[in-house]
Amino acid sequence: MSTHPFHLHGKSVLITGASSGIGRAAAIACAQAGASVILSGRDRERLDASLALLAAGGAHRAIVADLTDPAQLAALAEQAGMLDGVVHSAGVTGFAPVRMLQQGLLDTVMGANFTAPVLLTQKLLYRKSLNNGASMVFLSSLAAHTGTVGVGAYAASKAALEGFIRSLALEIAPRGMRANCVAPAMVATPMVSTDPDFLAEKSRHYPLGLGRPDDVAHAVLYLLADASRKVTGISLDLDGGLAWT
């Protein structure tokens, strides 16, 4: 079904954080849409489990890497090959009221959510690993736009990412390359919570319910596909119609 512009046939897409949650859903959706997917994550076993879920037909691969380690990040950039799309979905949360905030937590959150995707982008651009017209999608968060108690470091890391992509979008536009964020509100993933009572309580605030990993994956698909070839530097809100965003 490639008579419409929403497919990824012939495209090679690298997805970080692909061993669970949104990254895994994005990998499945991209493979389904015709892409060859390179999955990256820290845990070999869970990454292989993701790989096993991908549609047959594409030349899918899994590369284990901890992106907060410079050597492993460089190795991933080297092994990924030529790319048409990158989905930066590796990330961590981190809860601490500012009064209790420590350098260690700040470094962990900024390192995983901001520094790693920025440096991976730098490496890929420097190595000329991105084909003309390539699309990069970064996982921001509703938290970048709204205030929530206790998630200052996380919100800052995502807001930093949104600032970063606007510069990036202008720098790469001459080659038809694009950079965008998706900013989801609460999606039921292992990163958020595995407690059904907590998720049910949160769900009451959302007119359209909590998000599913697929909802984010499909927005990512739109932003990777040629359907969005003129969309760049945006942050697409995905929030189930939440009234206060």
Add this chain to the structure above:
Amino acid sequence: MTLSPFSLDGKQVLVVGAGAGIGAATARLCARLGARVTLCGADAATLTQVRATLDGAGHVVVAGNLLETGGRHALVDALPVFDGCVFAGGSADTLRIDALTQQHLDAVFAANVHAPLLLTQALLAAHKIGHGAALVYVTGAVQHWAFGGVAAQAAGNAALNAAVRALAVEHAGQGIRANCVAPGVVDDGTPEAAPPIETPGPAPLGAVGPDDVAAGIAYLLAPASRWVSRTSLVVDGGLSLHVR
């Protein structure tokens, strides 16, 4: 192969302003994605020409004047129940504040704000918008950069955007989603009636075509955007990056 999340197979989609530009491109893409399209606009002959370019069968032309109450109600009566509605009509000449008149402001707001909102109201009242339907309103990225001469147009875009966000809250209980697409300067091949007073220069990614905007609209109509409401998707080739 499983159904693409972007498929509109079997869906009834209304496209207001389907006679040209973004509306016509949207009608074509929706039809290609499997929808049955109701093409709506002022001129039946133009709409019929566009309908002839659509894939599939069962597409309907409904011509009428959306700017007045009688026209709207006659139109709504003739329509089926929709799974998706796209409001793409409306445009505005550029005019500096010094030269603005009440008449110009009224005309811009009547076409770009009042018509889509009151047509939505009429469709809702007549139960022509189905449970879980997606509504998409075409505004303009000009509301973000607001260069000289676009006061009325930019104000209309911003007004519609705000109204759509309220609409989305009010009708979320019926599973209805409402979003905006904000195109930049779109080159649809037709010469401009009045040349703009100022232009913002070329977009970083080059000219935006009607098909590019239509693809964003189709995403917001499709099951792929099941969880998206109250948002505004900017499709401007990066033109408003400096001011966002």
